[in-house]
Amino acid sequence: MKTKTRNDILQGPLALLVLKTLASNGRMHGYAITAHIKNVSANLLRVEEGSLYPALHRMEQDGWLRSEWGVTERKREARFYTITRRGHRQLAEEEACWTQLTDGVARVLGYV
């Protein structure tokens, strides 16, 4: 399937952040992903919970993630996500894109 590059500033970074999180941490459920992003960004970024699940499901349908049901340490049933190989490729692409974008924005802002 064709990979999509989203211009949507909300969606774009969210997918990137989720992919990155799963790439570095392995298997995680949705709640853990929000917590991780919040902690790592030192509370700078807060994933809007309303967008998370649709995004996760869409990414799964796109084949970037795989999900399965499992049990947490506290014996709760949760849906765990892992990143797929296609997800890794997408992550690389989006990271490059993001870097370019922030670079570009920084240059424009830095121009006197």
Place this chain on the structure above:
Amino acid sequence: MSRRRRFWNVFRAARVQDDIQRELAFHLAERADQLRADGLSAEEATRLARRQLGNLSVQAERTRDADVALWADACARNVRFAVRALARNPGFAIPVALTLALGIGANTAVFSAIDTILLQPLPFPDGDRLMRVTQTSDDSAETNIAPARLEDWNRLSDTFEAITGYFMEDVSDTSGELPERVRRAFVAPRFLDVWGMAPARGRDFVAAEHQDGGPSAVLISDRYWRSRLGGNPNALGSPVRIGATSYPIVGIMPAAFRFPDRDVDLWLPSTAAASAPRAATWYEGVGRLEPGVTVDQARADLAVVQTQLGAQYPDTDAAVAVSVVPLKDAAVGGVRGSLWLLFGAVSVLLLIMCTNIAALLLSRAVQRQQEVAVRFALGASRVTLAAQMLTETAVLVFVGASISLLVVAGASAAFRMLAPTFPRLDEVSISWSMVLCTVVSAIVVAVFCGLFPAIRCARGLDALGAAGRAHVSHRHSLQWLLVGVQVALSVMLLAGAGLLLRSVQELSRVAPGFDVSRVLTFRVSGSYAESRDYNRVVQRIDGTLDELQALPGVDSAATATMLPGVPGQYEIEFTLVEGRADTEPRLVAESRFVSPSYFETMQIPVLDGEPCRRRPVGESDVMVNRAFAERYFTPRSPIGLHLVDSGRIVGIVGDARERGIDRDPVPTVYACFSAPNPMPAYLVRTRGEPEGMAQAVRVKLKELEPLRSVYDIAPLDEQIGSAFSENRLRSWLLALFAGTALSLACVSLYGTLSYTTRLRRREIGLRLALGAGRGGVVRQLLASALRVVGLACVIGLGLTALFTRVLSGMLFGVSTTDPATLAGVVALVLTVAVFAALLPAVRAALLEPVRVLREE
């Protein structure tokens, strides 16, 4: 891959939904735990967690949208919606589905018949390479081939793999207790090679069996093997008794092999020597082309071969030419026209049905305008609404197409029952090509029927207000156009059916020149081998005639080569012993052999001279008909002259439609000879109903000839009737289609007028309130309907002119522009239209003006 998963998720809706609920519930629980850990109370934690996630059901919905293919989801929803909407309105759904089932079913049935009978090759290996090979000559109607010539053709041609021949006779099978009629074919060498078939068990004939005096042998049909021998696997070698002779069975043919016709049960090797005279006529010929050879090449090749033979044998072969026709054309050529006619009619009917359904859907769309407008206002997109209308149609078509397969199955059975004489009918069956055909028609119909309402739905819904207060506008013109199309096509079909029915009627009214009623006909089995001793054959047949004549209840009995009035011709050129000037026309005439009692039996009057008498073999009397005498001998009389090979002309009889009751009488020569071949047709004039004599005749013949069987026993009018059964079937089917078309058109007219008057209620109410007469309202509404119908009739008559061009060959006794028929059709259509329009018009005129005006 994921596209597929999303598609399937549409149908796993509950499961997907449940997963999402559980996932979100987990999230909420974790978040609440976290908040509680941060110091909130349990209750507050739960509330805050929920608030942070947002509206739960919206969340679930949005998440689900990510999981399913939206288009497929929409489709499924549309289908569910359509099924619900249709189930709520069975008065609309059932007629539409049935109409479709009938239309598609009839179309598919007729097309599958055409496919099998006309388009598919014959059911033999490379059936398209099989050719009917006949000899023709200017002065004789004889097409059968002398054995020597057949062998010459086979040897000298290089475009044919092989040419062979056969002839058939009905003989008496005496293997069992009672003699039974069985049809056998004597076949020339190479017979099975030409068909490309081999016996299912046993072997083909060997060369020695084709030699005169060689060992005898018989191949039997699968049917014969099963019905008479009980499918005994050891049947090979056991004997079949014909008359007094036994033949050992050497092979059993496969069930599919039914040639030369489906009644043949036995094949025997012909021992006709190549030394038989070249003027003798024995075989009907068939040949198999070499691969890649065209029919034209084969024709040219055999023409060259025959020219050589003409030079070699000038006496017998110079005047002979060869005709090569694909065997399939020879077999089914007669019904080609009928089948295409039916297909055309059925297609027009399908078109009318589509138009009708489109009109129904259209008025339904208008009825639902309010509902649609509300949904539109609530944010449904035009595409969504149009898709929904299309889905509704698709569901209807799907149901209709499914039912139509039943119609198809029934139709082929009915076809087989009504027209058993149709060639290749037993090959017709429900095939996959037919199913495919149904599906394609269904799709075409769906697009056609669904498109108009959908387009209008997507386009025409300006606002809520407009729906409630419709004006009389150009919008109905589409409805009226559809009604007009249906009426015009109905007129065309009706006119065609009318002309065909008139033909059938004319045919039964025609005076054939002989008396058809109270004549029993039958045949008695015999073999060409008997003709070695012709005196005995004549004795036998004359004896039988005398005995029949003596039966109480029988007025007279006769034999003839062919039944009068049943289509068939045998035209040859006669020569006078007395000679004839070259300037005078050649004596071409239909040649018939009849017993001297024929004219009395058929009640053909002797106009001049004397009735013919029984004479010794070789010196028969000859009768000619009036047409012959007038065409060739006016103002003299032919009586007393002698025809070469026939005899002395002793009398002139009235003209009779010998060649078929649909053909005018032609000059005819009757040679009065009761035994032209060993198995002529018998005709017995009875005093009472002919069927009543059948048993007495059987008993008499059993007594006279215990070893022979009597068959094809039926009254003459029935024989003639069944010869024209295809004709009648075609006419009645077309009439049925036309009637259906007209009723559909009327339903549509009724529906459209009802709908228009509903839209104009306010206007009509207003006019009534202002003092308009009710009669005036009815008149005006009727006029508006009849304007359309009248115009459609005119257009329909124009179409008829095109349509009847196809029909012209099938008509009898009426012209393609028969004013009575055409006027009758128009009158019928107008009358029915008036009735269809009257009800809604009167209903409109009876409106209570006050109530209507208050409604607004």
